[in-house]
Amino acid sequence: MWRKLYQWLEERLGLSDLYKSLLDRPEPKGNWWNTLGSASLFLFLMQGLTGIFLTVYYTPSPDHAYDSIQYIMTGVRFGWLIRGIHHWGASLMVLVVFIHMLRVFVTASYKYPRELTWLVGVGLLLLTLGMGFTGYLLPWNQKSYWATTVGTAIAGTAPFIGEFIMKALRGGSDLSALTLSRFFAAHIWILPGLLAALIGVHLYLIIKHGESAFPDKDD
Amino acid sequence: MNEEQKKAVLAKYQRALQKGERFWPDSLYKDLIVSMGLFLLLILLATFVGIPNEPKADPSDSSYIPKPEWYFLFLFKFLALYGQIPLLGKIEWIATVLIPSAVILGMILLPFLDQNPYRHYTRRVLALTIMAVFVVSMITLTMMADYPTAVDEQGHLTLPTWLQMIGGLLIPGATYLTLLVLAALAKKLGAAARRAQIGVAAISSVLMFGLAIAVMLVSPRPVVAESEVADTLAEKFALGADLYSIYCTECHGADGEVTVITGVEGLEGREIVAINNPDLMYTNSDETLANIIAYGLPSLGMPPFGKAYGGELGPSEIEYIVTFMRYSWDDRAELPADAAISSIPELAPGEIPSYEVHIAALTKRYCLSCHRPGKENNNYLMTSYEEIIGMSDNGPAIVAGDPNSLLLLLIQGQEQTDKNGDPIRAMPPNKLMDPKYIEMWKLWVLNGMPKTAEDARTLSPTPSP
Ligand code: HEM
Numbered sequence: 001m002w003r004k005l006y007q008w009l010e011e012r013l014g015l016s017d018l019y020k021s022l023l024d025r026p027e028p029k030g031n032w033w034n035t036l037g038s039a040s041l042f043l044f045l046m047q048g049l050t051g052i053f054l055t056v057y058y059t060p061s062p063d064h065a066y067d068s069i070q071y072i073m074t075g076v077r078f079g080w081l082i083r084g085i086h087h088w089g090a091s092l093m094v095l096v097v098f099i100h101m102l103r104v105f106v107t108a109s110y111k112y113p114r115e116l117t118w119l120v121g122v123g124l125l126l127l128t129l130g131m132g133f134t135g136y137l138l139p140w141n142q143k144s145y146w147a148t149t150v151g152t153a154i155a156g157t158a159p160f161i162g163e164f165i166m167k168a169l170r171g172g173s174d175l176s177a178l179t180l181s182r183f184f185a186a187h188i189w190i191l192p193g194l195l196a197a198l199i200g201v202h203l204y205l206i207i208k209h210g211e212s213a214f215p216d217k218d219d
Numbered sequence: 220m221n222e223e224q225k226k227a228v229l230a231k232y233q234r235a236l237q238k239g240e241r242f243w244p245d246s247l248y249k250d251l252i253v254s255m256g257l258f259l260l261l262i263l264l265a266t267f268v269g270i271p272n273e274p275k276a277d278p279s280d281s282s283y284i285p286k287p288e289w290y291f292l293f294l295f296k297f298l299a300l301y302g303q304i305p306l307l308g309k310i311e312w313i314a315t316v317l318i319p320s321a322v323i324l325g326m327i328l329l330p331f332l333d334q335n336p337y338r339h340y341t342r343r344v345l346a347l348t349i350m351a352v353f354v355v356s357m358i359t360l361t362m363m364a365d366y367p368t369a370v371d372e373q374g375h376l377t378l379p380t381w382l383q384m385i386g387g388l389l390i391p392g393a394t395y396l397t398l399l400v401l402a403a404l405a406k407k408l409g410a411a412a413r414r415a416q417i418g419v420a421a422i423s424s425v426l427m428f429g430l431a432i433a434v435m436l437v438s439p440r441p442v443v444a445e446s447e448v449a450d451t452l453a454e455k456f457a458l459g460a461d462l463y464s465i466y467c468t469e470c471h472g473a474d475g476e477v478t479v480i481t482g483v484e485g486l487e488g489r490e491i492v493a494i495n496n497p498d499l500m501y502t503n504s505d506e507t508l509a510n511i512i513a514y515g516l517p518s519l520g521m522p523p524f525g526k527a528y529g530g531e532l533g534p535s536e537i538e539y540i541v542t543f544m545r546y547s548w549d550d551r552a553e554l555p556a557d558a559a560i561s562s563i564p565e566l567a568p569g570e571i572p573s574y575e576v577h578i579a580a581l582t583k584r585y586c587l588s589c590h591r592p593g594k595e596n597n598n599y600l601m602t603s604y605e606e607i608i609g610m611s612d613n614g615p616a617i618v619a620g621d622p623n624s625l626l627l628l629l630i631q632g633q634e635q636t637d638k639n640g641d642p643i644r645a646m647p648p649n650k651l652m653d654p655k656y657i658e659m660w661k662l663w664v665l666n667g668m669p670k671t672a673e674d675a676r677t678l679s680p681t682p683s684p
Contacts, residue, residue: 023242023243024243026241028232028238034246038253042254074450084261087270088265092257092261102354106350108333108343110330113229129290129291140276141274141276142273142276144276145277150295213231
């Protein structure tokens with residue numbers, strides 16, 4: 001019975017080809033530092049999962065954001081755990097992505113033929129930081145409000161276009177309901193979308209070129 | 220990299236694959252172990268460390284010292300230090316836009332800038348030393364981030380700020396330059412240049428760490444006046460009760476019972492609705508109550524309390540007061556059992572009250588609202604032990620052991636006259652305290668006004684008259 005089902009699927013999906021090209025790939029001798037990329041991926045998925053749960057209760061308006069977070073922490077069963085994982089996961093993801101980048105740098109894995117993998121990686125690092133920046137505002141507490149005020153003001157110091165960038169980020173000259181909805185949209189749709197797309201390209205390139213070998217004396 | 224080198228790289232990689240492993244299961248199981256470890260770590264952090272509670276955003280409170288996420292702290296500190304550089308420091312966008320953009324551009328272009336075909340670390344001394352110094356400077360800037368970038372009255376940098384400037388800007392800057400110069404000299408000097416690069420990077424890293432630690436030791440830690448944040452209803456209620464007694468007792472009395480204001484400048488004799496009546500609670504939602512407190516009722520004589528309107532309270536604090544009012548006076552709301560209703564400790568038989576345990580709580584609840592700076596009170600402040608036993612316009616209000624101390628007479632409802640012959644009302648002017656609290660005051664004064672519970676215990680009790 002299972003055999004038949006497998007056969008049927010195999011004929012239409014090409015499972016064994018998938019297995020060959022995705023899982024049964026040859027790799028150079030492994031190294032624990034090479035787990036950091038997949039750890040970044042794991043944290044990204046965790047953030048996505050816990051984030052989806054949080055949006056169920058979170059309300060992106062200045063009047064209700066703070067209370068909805070309070071409610072998640074005290075009123076929703078296991079809300080504190082979900083938010084706790086999302087909160088610490090964000091910090092951990094920044095840390096892990098950064099150390100992943102350092103390991104790629106130290107092993108010089110960005111050299112031929114993996115230049116594009118690195119390039120996409122820089123985008124991933126910036127997007128991850130962007131996720132941290134936009135997510136920080138969402139609880140709408142004193143800390144997040146004033147940190148975002150200062151953070152967007154920094155963007156405003158750019159010559160010529162600074163004013164425009166700051167207003168675009170804030171949705172006006174001051175932080176307001178509009179800022180919160182913009183950051184919310186960026187945090188749950190725009191940045192994760194870009195992040196997921198770039199991770200796709202990143203992974204494609206890694207499978208295409210294979211994991212680089214740990215450099216030896218002749219490299 | 221030319222075609223030949225490319226071919227060599229690919230051929231070498233094929234050989235590495237021959238000697239290598241399979242993605243599944245050899246690599247994947249390591250990935251899974253690490254991811255599971257992180258998952259466990261996250262659950263532990265969420266459970267045992269949790270997330271610190273913060274007060275609600277208050278756009279009017281610009282005195283709040285902003286603090287970004289920890290991974291942006293190094294950038295914050297860098298900007299603060301950069302701003303202290305004479306002349307150049309005034310051109311903000313160099314630090315906020317130009318330098319970060321240059322760093323990002325450098326990262327993007329790295330595979331193309333780094334023309335060195337080698338990968339082993341012994342042949343990449345320049346790249347590795349620059350990155351090492353960069354990471355060390357990020358870490359040390361983060362370590363110093365909590366310490367202020369201070370200047371003294373003349374506008375000169377203080378000693379700790381100088382140390383920050385040297386460790387945070389000067390040393391890393393000088394090190395990058397030296398490393399690049401040494402790299403340019405590498406052709407002439409050969410291996411000596413490489414050794415020098417490693418030495419320079421190592422020495423400046425040690426110096427940067429040393430300076431960061433020195434800054435942490437010599438700077439005064441900034442006292443962050445954190446307003447208290449409540450997690451549970453009981454905590455909200457307790458904080459609300461404290462805030463109410465400081466800000467509202469003056470006019471509305473300790474229990475919201477006042478109907479004729481007495482003892483308040485400008486509102487003497489004003490008749491008001493007792494705010495503890497249930498009807499008021501039924502007809503006002505929490506939101507309207509919060510608004511009344513924030514905007515005040517200026518035409519009727521109640522001042523605004525919201526920071527945005529010139530008062531002293533933030534939104535979270537106002538919310539706590541509303542919680543206190545709701546659960547105290549609305550008979551439909553029932554307080555959870557763990558909330559302490561009375562914050563004033565009872566006396567055990569034979570126990571002598573002390574300032575820290577009993578009197579401080581009593582003054583906070585019944586007197587502080589008027590007897591704090593900026594209020595009319597014959598200059599008799601009651602915010603500390605020293606002030607309570609100290610002098611007012613009419614000499615000392617209490618004398619240890621004297622049952623006819625001014626304060627004791629007043630709280631028993633006996634009006635007095637001051638040295639100009641003007642009357643001093645009974646205290647609190649609107650309604651006397653509960654007799655058992657008056658008794659507590661008497662007992663305290665007669666037994667010599669002990670400050671701590673320890674002092675009180677060493678006294679042998681004298682029966683109150
Ligand atoms: C969301 C963030 C990221 C994810 C999910 C991710 C994921 C991965 C994964 C799964 C691998 C293969 C396993 C490994 O080598 O660890 C990898 C390799 C790689 N990553 Fe990332 N990465 C991220 C960020 C970055 C960043 C910030 C950079 C650099 C700027 C980068 C550059 C590279 C390069 C060059 C490789 C190839 C390494 C080699 O073949 O040895 N990645 N990444």
